[in-house]
Amino acid sequence: MKLLKGLSCLFLLIFLTGCWDRRELGDVSIVTGMAVDKGETFKYKLTIETTEAREMSYQTAAGLAPSTVSSLEGNNIGELTSKFNIMNATHPVYSHTRVLVISEEIVEDGLLEFMDFFDRNREIRDDFAIVVARGSDAGDILKVNNMYKKSPSLKLFTQLNTMQKEWGGAPDIRLNDYTRIYISYGQAPVLPAIKLVGDPKKGGNIENLKSEDPESEIDLHSMAVLKLGKLAGYASMxxxxxxxxxxxxxxxxxxxxxxxxxxxxxxxxxxxxxxxxxxxxxxxxxxxxxxxxxxxxxxxxxxxxxxxxxxxxxxxxxxxxxxxxxxxxxxxxxxxxxxxxxxxxxxxxxxxxxxxxxxxxxxxxxxxxxxxxxxxxxxxxxxxxxxxxxxxx
Structure with a gap:
């Protein structure tokens, strides 16, 4: 009797297997970075960076742009993440996001309600870094490429990790850390602050990848201190x-x-x-x-x-x-x-x-x-x- 039950279970497993949510690699684009600014017409402006896998490898690179940056405006971040096919041909996959950049203006005005979406969404992992962009649009940070890491998001993520381990100049804050501290009774959240140095319009040029002295780069600058969901000030390195x-x-x-x-x-x-x-x-x-x-x-x-x-x-x-x-x-x-x-x-x-x-x-x-x-x-x-x-x- 036990043997019959076991065989029945194995037989039923045949009908339970499948890939109902499968997508071909050619039909998706990997999102490595996201940025949130205040919109001109709507509440938010969401910018995403998607990478081109062939340009990320030196063996297959043809000298084209290693990533693409797209922006949309709206009143809800969750809705915006699903609307990028307005301009993109492929489905954006957010599970590999490494960096979320938030503009200084957003933090000053306390418009951080959208963080609930990132904490709640099942597709987005909770281990990406969160940074504040000082003196520039958050979206411009995702346009500054670099020879070391062709993707601006991947370069910034590595930069934060290295700085924290080797000198201690950047707080090691991920989404799960931010959420835990934000809801705690005895601690105020902090975020690394970065600054765009140089001309942001030239940061995305292919020549910026090839230059020994790039015309635009992203520097770790300070640390933003938040109080009741708003910017309270900055701390030095x-x-x-x-x-x-x-x-x-x-x-x-x-x-x-x-x-x-x-x-x-x-x-x-x-x-x-x-x-x-x-x-x-x-x-x-x-x-x-x-x-x-x-x-x-x-x-x-x-x-x-x-x-x-x-x-x-x-x-x-x-x-x-x-x-x-x-x-x-x-x-x-x-x-x-x-x-x-x-x-x-x-x-x-x-x-x-x-x-x-x-x-x-x-x-x-x-x-x-x-x-x-x-x-x-x-x-x-x-x-x-x-x-x-x-x-x-």
């Missing part, structure tokens, strides 16, 4: 790194500090942060201990590095510099943004929920009076390949 130190997200970076005779570089190879959160006498306190290890990376100092205690003065200089720098950014987030970009409220919720309950809907008040205690501990493990300074005089 160094301040982005300060935030990532507190969040224990620094993988590697380089710090320049002072000594008695000049400056020196400290290359961090390992960083670990521990935050203890608790409320004392009605005041939230956060004890932040940052411990780093690294190597000496270029110096103008005259210490004898053969001396086992030679690094102590340098380490003290690094510690004072970073403690001051991080405290100044904390002050800025309180005075200018009134927003907890570090996520300290979430840590208080996890570690001291009994006292956090009263701040559940008013964490801004708790953050405004919070006391921050920073301890930065640097340890120079090695002086590199050389003990003595290159020039001793």
């Amino acid at each position: 160094n301040e982005v790194r300060d935030m990532l130190f507190v969040q224990n997200k620094i993988k590697s970076t380089e710090i320049t500090s002072n000594c008695t005779k000049g400056k020196f570089g400290y290359s961090i190879t390992n960083s670990k942060t521990k935050v203890t959160a608790k409320e004392l006498n009605g005041i939230p306190h956060f004890y932040i201990k940052i411990k780093t290890e690294g190597t000496l990376d270029g110096t103008e100092c005259v210490q004898d590095f053969k001396n086992p205690y030679a690094f102590e003065g340098l380490e003290e200089s690094i510690n004072k510099k970073m403690e001051t720098e991080i405290k100044e950014f904390f002050h800025k987030t309180k005075e200018e943004f009134n927003a907890d970009v570090f996520g300290l409220g979430e840590l208080l919720r996890e570690q001291d929920y009994k006292h956090f309950k009263k701040y559940k809907d008013t964490w801004d008040d708790g953050y405004a009076k919070a006391q921050i205690h920073i301890t930065f501990n640097s340890e120079i493990k090695r002086s590199g390949l050389r003990k003595d300074r290159y020039i001793m005089k």
Whole structure:
């Protein structure tokens, strides 16, 4: 009887197989980037970048445009994504989107209701990067090609990842991160901010791919801080790194500090942060201990590095510099943004929920009076390949 049932199930599987939603490769175009601006006639202007697979490969490239950029205006982003066949011959596939660019104007006016569409849509993945375009239309960002990555979206996605891993100048924010932080009670969302340098009209020319000095390029510029769905202000690249130190997200970076005779570089190879959160006498306190290890990376100092205690003065200089720098950014987030970009409220919720309950809907008040205690501990493990300074005089 069991054998009969098993054979029946296998037989039924024959009728359940199929490709009802199959599309031929020649009938689709892969969307790698999207951009949202304010429309001239309607609420939004949506721009998409679709890539040409043959031009993306050096073996099959014929020197034509590696991607195509199209724009439509409307009042609903979801409707616009399904209307691009007005101008395109193939069906756009959004599952490979790597970057969403939002114009500064959209963020300033708080017109971010369309983010619900991206979070809800089953076709679009939740692991693409979100950036804010400063001083230019978001759609123009998708028109600036580059020799390294022919697709502007793919180049920008790689650029963000590399910057975050190697120096810590860009927050690692994907759609799922943005959604989680936006609905949290104890953290304000942030987004990387980029800037178009040069002539945007020349950014899409094939010559821009071939030039050693491109006439147009996209630079990582700063970090946008959002408060209640609107732009609260911008943080510098160094301040982005300060935030990532507190969040224990620094993988590697380089710090320049002072000594008695000049400056020196400290290359961090390992960083670990521990935050203890608790409320004392009605005041939230956060004890932040940052411990780093690294190597000496270029110096103008005259210490004898053969001396086992030679690094102590340098380490003290690094510690004072970073403690001051991080405290100044904390002050800025309180005075200018009134927003907890570090996520300290979430840590208080996890570690001291009994006292956090009263701040559940008013964490801004708790953050405004919070006391921050920073301890930065640097340890120079090695002086590199050389003990003595290159020039001793």
